[in-house]
Amino acid sequence: MRPIPVDDPAGRLGRWSAGRGPLHLLLACRLRELVDEGRLPAGTPLPPDRAPAAGLAVGRTTVVAAYDLLREEGRLVRRRGSGTWVAPGGGRGPRRTANPMFVNLLEPPDGVLQPACAGPLWAPPEYVEAHRRALDRLGGPDLGHHPLGQPELRAALAARYTALGVPTTPAHVLVATGAQQALALLVRALVAPGDEVLVEAPTYPGALDLLREAAAVVRHSPAGDGVAFADALTRHRPALAYVMPAVQNPVGTTMPALERRRLARAAVGAGVPLVVDDVLAELAFAGPVEATAAHAPEVITVGSLSKVVWGGLRTGWVRARPALVERLARFRAVHDLGGSVLDQLAAAELLTGFDAVRDRRVALLRERHDHLAAGLRREPPDWAFDPAPGGQTLWVRLPRGDAASYTQVALRHGVAVLPVMAV
CATH class of the missing domain: 3.40.640.10 (Type I PLP-dependent aspartate aminotransferase-like (Major domain))
Structure with missing residues (x-):
């Protein structure tokens, strides 16, 4: 694989620093684009920290921080003494979402109940x-x-x-x-x-x-x-x-x-x-x-x-x-x-x-909320929740364990629910 030229990194990166924000994030964003678009294929070596730092007129710490951020994302492999290169699979186009809400929408119909995707099931x-x-x-x-x-x-x-x-x-x-x-x-x-x-x-x-x-x-x-x-x-x-x-x-x-x-x-x-x-x-x-x-x-x-x-x-x-x-x-x-x-x-x-459409929708949601709340009070009484004042979701606190593990158990029983998404 041909690396980014050590003597001219700006020639490949273009106007990477024209935006607003810290330089290491701007550099990481530009490298991320090149990787995701396939212009830096898997296995492509990147120049050592000092070379692009000199060519881009930035401190070495800027390059190191950008490389480290992309390594944490899985786009780069970085090993002391061996250099830095694009990770396997790193240049195969934009990464697939890991958000469970969107992943549920992308899955083909398979008979799994979908309370993870709240919304009207039929058009009125x-x-x-x-x-x-x-x-x-x-x-x-x-x-x-x-x-x-x-x-x-x-x-x-x-x-x-x-x-x-x-x-x-x-x-x-x-x-x-x-x-x-x-x-x-x-x-x-x-x-x-x-x-x-x-x-x-x-x-x-x-x-x-x-x-x-x-x-x-x-x-x-x-x-x-x-x-x-x-x-x-x-x-x-x-x-x-x-x-x-x-x-x-x-x-x-x-x-x-x-x-x-x-x-x-x-x-x-x-x-x-x-x-x-x-x-x-x-x-x-x-x-x-x-x-x-x-x-x-x-x-x-x-x-x-x-x-x-x-x-x-x-x-x-x-x-x-x-x-x-x-x-x-x-x-x-x-x-x-x-x-x-x-x-x-x-x-x-x-x-x-x-x-009128909204009022009918709200009446139906209130009826379903009350039915679900009654079932939760009866079947798993150690689960804690406050009645919702509206909407389509009910916030439930489990008595033990973590939400991510619970979602996997629920899925094996044919029900897709969402855990808390980390900020």
């Missing part, structure tokens, strides 16, 4: 009818590419936020292919390698995967505690803060209104972009929770229809400042030029009768 009849009405409206002159989102859906979402006490225009709304894409676009726009990001612990594992991919430094605050989160945000002033103040995933807690207000205002005062994930906020058993953005319109809100309507309706959105929305749209245009127009028209139709 209103969804089918909304698609029929949307089909009737297709056929007019429309190129079909809307990186910002289909105008009618953006207008419908803006009207809904305004009705909830958050003055919003279509310019504040970007439609995405689900909330996961919305979060991915926000991380790309607002987080550079080495940036600190504040999250709850535990939190939504899909967000953690995105932050790891961005090489962010993750700090955490106890889930559901708005006072502690606001204090940590003010103290650390991270590049981004991500929180689920209403029906938190996976714990299920909802911060009191005063805590949500304090958190929103603390973020604005500290100049920290606060991403509020409201995907589950509509599923509170006691009724919809007041939007956090009502206390501070500068708050960035992520929403979705997948948990209320159906996961197959890949329609999510971001509500943010128009300047940020335009920036996100440019990122999205590179990836997919915009989502399905038919799905977005159907989503706009659903929003006209959304409250």
Whole structure:
């Protein structure tokens, strides 16, 4: 294998240091790209620490730290006296996710019960009818590419936020292919390698995967505690803060209104972009929770229809400042030029009768929650849990052992559940 030239490492690495963040993380990110894209195949030797340090005009410790980080990830093999080279399998394209939530989705149907993937199992009849009405409206002159989102859906979402006490225009709304894409676009726009990001612990594992991919430094605050989160945000002033103040995933807690207000205002005062994930906020058993953005319109809100309507309706959105929305749209245009127009028209139709769809979904979830809670109190009485105030998950504390081992035992009995994801 041909190594990176010792006398000209910058020729292979390109403009690796043009971003923001510590140099060792920027160097590691560039090397990671070369390995994952196959441009540094397995077995490729890398030059000794001092050579690239001189060629890149950095300290030797920068190169050592970058190599060590990639060694910990399994991308490099590094042995004293033998050198450093790309690990076997290190150059076979992007690594597969180890997140058990996503792995469960990738597995073929095999008869295993899937409480690890919470969401409506069937699309409601209103969804089918909304698609029929949307089909009737297709056929007019429309190129079909809307990186910002289909105008009618953006207008419908803006009207809904305004009705909830958050003055919003279509310019504040970007439609995405689900909330996961919305979060991915926000991380790309607002987080550079080495940036600190504040999250709850535990939190939504899909967000953690995105932050790891961005090489962010993750700090955490106890889930559901708005006072502690606001204090940590003010103290650390991270590049981004991500929180689920209403029906938190996976714990299920909802911060009191005063805590949500304090958190929103603390973020604005500290100049920290606060991403509020409201995907589950509509599923509170006691009724919809007041939007956090009502206390501070500068708050960035992520929403979705997948948990209320159906996961197959890949329609999510971001509500943010128009300047940020335009920036996100440019990122999205590179990836997919915009989502399905038919799905977005159907989503706009659903929003006209959304409250009735949501109320039926909440009633069903409350009934299933009570059935599950009764069974847990009866069958394994030494398990501890607090009744959930909403959502689709129940946070259970085992009397002994660890969650990862329990999930393996459950899987052998035909049930897939999720352990706590480490921050």
